[in-house]
Amino acid sequence: MDRLDPAAGPAREASGARPSPDASGAGLSPGGGACVLEARGLGFAYPEAGEVLRGVDLSLHAGERLVLAGANGSGKTTLLLLLAGLLTPREGTLLCDGQPRGRSRRAVRAWHSRVGLVFQDPDDQLFAPTVFEDVSFGPLNQGCDAALTRQRVDRALAALGIADLAERPPHSLSFGQKKRVSIAGVLAMEPGVLLLDEPTAGLDPEACEDLLETLAALAASGTAVVVATHTMDEAWAWADRIALFGGQRIVACGPPEAIFRDLSLLETLHLREPLLFGVARRLADAGLLPPGHPLPRTQAALFSLLSQGT
Incomplete structure (x- = not known):
């Protein structure tokens, strides 16, 4: 895998990543998904904390599932806020659909309509008396009339499997239900x-699995989905591509298997290899999995390969 020391320059794609004319993966994905969001040389510093990000290059394609992975405090949330247009980079350029981020009120509104952010704590987003009213806020703010707003809200609630919660007050919901409502509000x-940002934080294993399946379905419909997490097991199971953070920048970016095979890099970044990946890697090295097959990313896939033998 091609990667750099955390203190060095911009990351390059890991071996086997989607073809691209540059390290960030700009252009078309193998499946034909166009580049919808791109960061070039982003840098950012907080007044009190100092420099948080520098020289960040990243691109995102339609229908892609991208994980931003790294230890707590590595800059993942700050990058999400920059991509969402809620922070202004100190240096570098942001582009959406090939167009640079503008500063006019109209340009800002257009950016926020195109790029949506779901915060880690749903209580930071939910405020209306009912779920329906909360999810309606975004479309109404975009200028949608009542009929179109209802159509959008109904679709979003159905996509998240919470149509039955439409008239419930958000404060009466479970944490997992609140998470889904906050996602529906953006959707x-x-x-x-x-x-x-850390969408599965605070959820039990079953709720985590259900939510990740929902996000995968959204990506399959063409939405580019970016998840920031420090949970490597989820990254291994879910991502098309992983960007690893370290030393205030992205130090490696590529397919999950290529990323996690670099055990020395994971150790440098204080990250652990995913449990299922580690088991599958050792089984493959011992000749207990069919040769030449990608490592399985679910328990079911692992058991299926084991049943095939060598």
């Missing part, structure tokens, strides 16, 4: 890019 604005 109702029909963004091309959906950014989520």
Whole structure:
């Protein structure tokens, strides 16, 4: 895998990543998904904390599932806020659909309609008396009339499997239900890019699996989905591509198997290899899995390969 020391320059794609004319993966994905969001040389510093990000290059394609992975405090949330247009980079360029981020009120509104962010804590987003009213806020703010707003809200609630919660007050819901409502509120604005900060934090294993399946379905429908997490097991199971953070930048970017095979890099970044990946890697090295087959990313896939033998 091609990667750099965390203190060095911009990351290059890991071996086997989607073809691209540059390290960020700009252009078309193998499946034909166009580049919908791109960061070039982004840098950012907080007044008190100092420099958080520098020289960040990243691109995102339609229908892609991208994971931003790294230890707590590595800059993942800050990058999401920059991509969403809620922070202004100190240096570098942001482009959506090939167009640079503008500063006019109209340009800002257009960016927020195209790129949606779901915060880690749903209580930071939910405020209306009912779920329906909360999810309606975005479309109404975009200028949709009542009929179109209802259509969008109904679609978003159905996509998240919470149509039955429409008239419930958000404060009466479970944490997992609140998570889904907060995602529906962004989804109702029909963004091309959906950014989520630690979406499975605080959820039990079953709720985590259900939510990741929902996000995969959204990506399959053409939405580019970005998940920031420090949970490597989820990254291994879910991502098309992983960007690893370290030293205030992205130090490696590529397919999950290529990323996680670099055990020395994971150790440098204080990250652990995913449990299922580690088991499958050792089984493959011992000749207990069919040769030449990609490592399985679910328990079911692993058991299926084991049943085939060598």
